[in-house]
Amino acid sequence: MSRPDISTPSAYGLEELNREATIGGQGTCVDRAIPQIDMSDYENRKAEITDALWDAATQVGFFQVLNHGIAEADVDAAFSAAWNFFDLPMAQKEHYLRKVGSNAGWEYRAQVRPSTGTPDNKESYQITMSGMDNIWPDEAILPGFQERMCRFERQNWKLGMKILSCFAVRLGFDADFFTHNHDPASAHYQSTLRLIHYMSMENATDADFEFWRAGAHSDFDCLTLLHQRPGQGGLQVCPGKDADNPAWTDVPPVRGAVTCNIGDMLMRWSDDRLKSTLHRVRMPRRDEYLGPRLSLPFFCQANRDAIIQGPEKKYEPITAQAYLDERIRANYTPRA
Secondary structure, eight states: OOOOOOOTTSSSSSSSHHHHTTOOOOOOOOOOOEEEEEEEEEEHHHHHHHHHHHHHHHHHHHEEEOOOSSOOHHHHHHHHHHHHHHHHHHHHGGBBBBBTSSSSEEEEEEBBOOTTSSSSSEEEEEEEEEEOOTTSSSTTTSSSSSHHHHHHHHHHHHHHHHHHHHHHHTTOOOOHHHHTTTOSSSSSSOOEEEEEEOOOTTTOOOHHHHHHHEEEEOOOEEEEEEEEEETTTEEEEEEEEGGGSSSEEEEEOOOOOEEEEEOOHHHHHTTTTSSOEEEOOOOOOSOOOOOEEEEEEEEEOOTTTTTEEOTTTOSSOEEHHHHHHHHHHHHSSOOO
């Protein structure tokens, strides 16, 4: 499959996508410290936590939070339920296919990054509460799956809103500004919990290792919360401030830590003060764990009717629906 044509600035309708389309190469790798932020005693320590989050988000764009309030037993249960889903026969999973233009349902090697022009080597099941009609597995097929995932989705939403509240205060918005714009009670709610299964490389050919489990990209959303399993590495990030000259850093999974990154939606909403983070998932090396890899990201995506414009009005206003639709089209529609 050919790479997207980025010879003119109009290759994509959004500046963020044109930037993403230029970063598909191997690049260089460097070691960097990964900020870790303790979220314990949030209400009493909010000012201190806000300072730490703001520093990490403006200087680096990614960080890990500890003592975040999601019990490890609930994280383990969510991973177990996700494995049960991906273990279903392919014909069964096809009943839950993602509809064109939707951000809910199952897909298999369907996401084509502007940075690579080739499909990511993965399958995923996306849970967006406002779009789940007829795509939840039946209780008889996966007992307890829907209940467990709904619980995990809400736990991640609560954590995401705590972090976004800190950013709202520093940006001069009301503390609940982003919470109101990510309202689960709204028919326009579109935050997404995604279950991702990267295929095993145990029997792969040498040529297979030339591709990416997930090509370089920045996320569509305001904030991503990522759960990983120890021993299943591959995530690499590039700090937002270094995006013009990408150098990549491995982020090993740490039990009990949630890895977070700023997305393009929040970077735009902050007039570029908060830096979205380029990241990718590389193929393992032959001397590393080659089995399947599972990750569970939660994407804090503003309600479809939310108007995205920063306090300084650096960008023209755009609805979150229009913004997300443009990103979905770019990631699921191959370009000549």
